[in-house]
Amino acid sequence: DRREIGVAVIGAGLRGVWNLGTLLAQNFQELRLEVVALCEVFEPRAAEARSFLEGQYRRSGHPLEITIYQDLDTCLADPRVELVMITTHSDQHRDPAQKALAAGKKVYLDKPLAQNLEDCNAILAAQRQHGSPILLGFTRRYEAAWRRARTLIDEGVIGDVHMVLLRAVIPYHVYFHGWHRERRFSGDALNDKSSHHVDAMCWFVEADPLCVTGFGGRRVFLPDPDAPQRCRDCDRLCPYRTGPQHEGRPAQDRMPPDKELSWLGGEDTRTGRDICVFQPGADILDHAVVNLKFENGVVGQLFYSIFGFDSEDQETFEIVGEKGRIRLIRHSGALDLVSEYGEESEVIDARDAQHESAHFGADRRLVEELRRFADGAPPVVGCRAGHIASATVFAALESIDAGGALVEVARPLP
Secondary structure, three states, rough: OOHHHEEEEOOOOOHHHHHHHHHHOOOHHHHHEEEEEEOOOOOOHHHHHHHHHHHHHHOOOOEEEEEEEOOOHHHHHHOOEEEEEEOOOOHHOOOHHHHHOOEEEEEEEOOOOOOOOOOHHHHHHHHHOOOOOOOOOOHHHHHHHHEEEEHHOOOOOOOOEEEEEEEEEEOOOHHHHHHHHHHHHHHHHHHHHHHHHHHHHHHHHHOOOEEEEEEEEOOOOOOOOOOOHHHHHHOOOOOOEEEEEOOOOOOOOOOOHHHHHEOOOOOOOOOOOOEOOOOOOOOOEEEEEEEEEEEOOEEEEEEEOOHHHHOOOEEEEEEEOOOEEEEEOOOOOOEEEEEEEHHHEOOOOOHHOOOOOOOHHHHHHHHHHHHHHOOOOOOOOOHHHHHHHHHHHHHHHHHHHOOOOOEOOOOOOO
């Protein structure tokens, strides 16, 4: 039988508690990963998160008591903690990553690696100093359709890869409602969302980006000096309203009652989650087109919009090879395959039994990987990949800010 492994979640928000924490609890009898500690400075969210997770473990037949810490050092000194899951805001990754590695803990870090290049360098240096790898939360690496497409590439079905195109037209106005709306916290929505996309490109191309050019900006979520501060105070008819329903007005993103407290938690940018998308102060992009040249000569493009629409093809990935191409449709799990120089074609249903669950099954596989990682297996995707992904995004933002200039991607420190 597997022994139990104690887990500390640093940053008790939606990702760490209600997504991954739920899966750890639901699959405890198999994985034996026990959340014993939550480190969270926002007290209402910490209490809410503890109550929620303890209920999930009870329903799994494993009642427990979770300790809440506000001090990171005290949390890491808890002898029960072996695996640390860092799911804080992006600008708060560096300190817990460095300290957890120094304390000898296994470290899972949710994407992106960090919000600026300085912190990315520091986290990568800490990993190398302590000789312990970090597991990164790039979910595409765990989704069945992406893995099947990668296998087809490995089998030579479309020949050598020469071009890639990733199209992401997604309804993510939520990035303008909370802390993501400021680059100092998130490194831009392009970093938070498209570090995923850059990593997927690198995975399939099997090379790092060498240089980028980009164009983008804001066209829909433009600042309005007369905008209300928060959705809860607004009586406008707006398709971008968020949070619980307020006085009967519709909300596009509805949160169930057990999440409402943290959703409308604080009055500041960090904890308030229903800031008007038109409220001045945001400095992130709502769209971009980024061209990439990889070290092996492959070229790629990222077509990105967060004022997109809910549809069955919000994200597609096309890989063009010497003798064929694959077009992956993420939502449906379909692979549209052309091979043998156009002589053969088929549509492959690459879904698995977990496709309808979070991140199209990736989160279920990710918690399984957490157990293997805690037992000593190398990470499926690690810190260097996270550095490359974010560094590429930062180069793209630099290019966009400079009107499309060619910018070299910063290399990881040797």
